[in-house]
Amino acid sequence: MPPVSGDLATSIQNGWAGFLDLVSKVVSPDWGALIALIPLFVAPLVALLLLAMLGRWTIFGLLKPRARVRHVEGARAMERDAGGHLAPPAGAPFSLRTGLVYPFGTARTDDGEDLSVICPMCRVERLAQIGTCGNCGLVLNVRRGIEIARPAGPPPGGAAIA
DSSP states (O other), X not given: OHHHHHHHHHHXXXXXXXXXXXXXXXXXXXXXXXXXXXXXXXXXXXXXXXXXXXXXXXXXXXXXXXXXXXXXXXXXXXXXXXXXXXXXXXXSOEETTTTEEOOTTOOBOTTOOBOXXXXXXXXXXXXXXXXXXXXXXXXXXXXXXXXXXXXXXXXXXXXXXX
């Protein structure tokens, strides 16, 4: 039986040595091994930060308010029918005297002539200043968009110099 007590004492000593080894690692750790583990903890945090920033930029890019700017051209020539007569478009202001169709929302020409509009519903002609058709009652209230000023010629420099 003495060997049993020796085995018990050895196992208790081995357990105590293991416990002291564990406590020594916690109390005085191997700093070189811990420093080697820093990238394993920092890399996921950096990846999460980059993903969050990328997601925020993507959401902002999709949802940011944008100015609604339309390029408004000036008056254009009115189309002609098969017989060569002027064919004014429905709903757009026009002048039969000049043969031009003006942008939506224009009521007068530059020289003060009142423009006409053909009602898109009943095809009755009326003045462009009147917002409601006197025949069918359609309210045609189209406002003029933002006009973009464009330079008359090419920008200075480059091909303009040659």
